[in-house]
Amino acid sequence: MTGPLDTDDQDDPPPPAAMASARDALALETIEVDLFVEALFRRYGYDFRDYGKASLTRRVRNLATGFGAATISDLTARMLHAPERLPDIISGLSVPVSEFFRDPHVFLALKERVFPLLASYPEINIWQAGCAHGEEIYSLAILLTEAGLYERTRIFATDISKAALNRAAEGIYPLQEAREAGRRYRAAGGSASFSDYFHARYELMKLDQRLAANVTFAEHNLVTDGVFCEAHLVLCRNVLIYFTTPLQDKVLQRFAQSLVRGGFLCIGTRENLEFSQARNRFQLIDGAAQLYRLLPGAGGA
Structure with a gap:
């Protein structure tokens, strides 16, 4: 019978292969975001290259989901070849959060x-x-x-x-x-x-x-x-x-x-x-x- 203090297998770290896969996915996402931002600047002149990386990455992820893109690279391709979607792209990258008499x-x-x-x-x-x-x-x-x-x-x-x-x-x-x-x-x-x-x-x-x-x-x-x-x-x-x-x-x-x-x-x-x-x-x-x-x-x- 397992007692309340038996915590074996509950806090085991993920296997090395899983950790390596996660690191690889994160590195790949970083490359994809950088390429997306560079493509946006070179194609349309909007420069997000010096925006904070963490918040920018979250917004690009959300854009990919909203566009139904399988990857950020797919989102980049759609953005390059569909200029009519640019207003949606810029709207998704901006952070229009405010309220009356804020602070x-x-x-x-x-x-x-x-x-x-x-x-x-x-x-x-x-x-x-x-x-x-x-x-x-x-x-x-x-x-x-x-x-x-x-x-x-x-x-x-x-x-x-x-x-x-x-x-x-x-x-x-x-x-x-x-x-x-x-x-x-x-x-x-x-x-x-x-x-x-x-x-x-x-x-x-x-x-x-x-x-x-x-x-x-x-x-x-x-x-x-x-x-x-x-x-x-x-x-x-x-x-x-x-x-x-x-x-x-x-x-x-x-x-x-x-x-x-x-x-x-x-x-x-x-x-x-x-x-x-x-x-x-x-x-x-x-x-x-x-x-x-x-x-x-x-x-x-």
Whole structure:
């Protein structure tokens, strides 16, 4: 009779042949992902070569499954010979994850520490890079409206994914998100009611289109495209975490070049400039919000 302490055969390591097979499969997958990324760049100009390998590999795997491809090499062949599927490829490789007033303390910091200074400009340009499905765009537009700044503000909302941009421009979201969005709106310093800014119908909410009146939605690739506009505030939240350090430095340099003298940069709460080459270009304004200001002479527009 086997007792409760008899663990023989329960924790035996896999046989050497199985381990060798697993290592070989992993090495082969790495080669396939590298070839896929190189083919995507050479065929269409989208450069994912300096994206974080672990997250990129997961997304390529998911793409292969979604396309019904037997292998990543099969996915590569389909991508090369079916350019009409490129929007689906780019949409699958991007990470359009966001929510209204995500990290409310960040929006509160913008309202209290940045908006009063933006108010000194007759015209205000804001660049939201990696806008995903647009929740943060509308969140920002709401607070700018309540601060009396929206009428003289132009927001440039960019993303690599055309599908994400189309959803952002529609401004339609599940109604079930409204209650939690309203809670975060109040925590972000909202002065009215979140329900004032959308119309509900068929379990969906459509944001008031006046919030998009001063928004320009545009495709832009942070890896290969240049400075997008002259901005007083750049927001790029939870995008840099998917880049390698050299690519982060390249993008941050582009943001510095885009900002006006004394302009502001806001990045994700899990990101920071501590180990970046750009750390000497910016002054930390709020560590919890990862809010920075461009130092004088640091390459502003």
